[in-house]
Amino acid sequence: MRSKNYSRAAEAVLHAGQHAYVDRRKKKRDFRRLWIVRISAAVRAHGMTYSQFMAAAKQTGIGLDRKVLAHLAATEPDSFATIVEQVRAGAPA
Secondary structure: OOOOOHHHHHHHHHHHHHHHHHHHHHHHHHHHHHHHHHHHHHHHOOOOOHHHHHHHHHHHOOOOOHHHHHHHHHHOHHHHHHHHHHHHHHOOO
16 A cells, blocks of 8 residues: 555655656647647648648748647637638649
């Protein structure tokens, strides 16, 4: 029992610290994956794939990062649709 045994409790605290350290870094990966999924779903509704959209956005000079694009896709679909149209118009054929 960790609540009664000091050495086991100390060991649990050390392991908790290790998990917290690792998971602070893992959280960044998890959020990036979430943003990519949200952008991909929103872009597919407009007839493009995620990779096509991101490549065209980079070529047209859209300076929005994945976090902002995912937020727009989730909360303001009209604004996101405008961005998709701008990217589509500026993308090479």
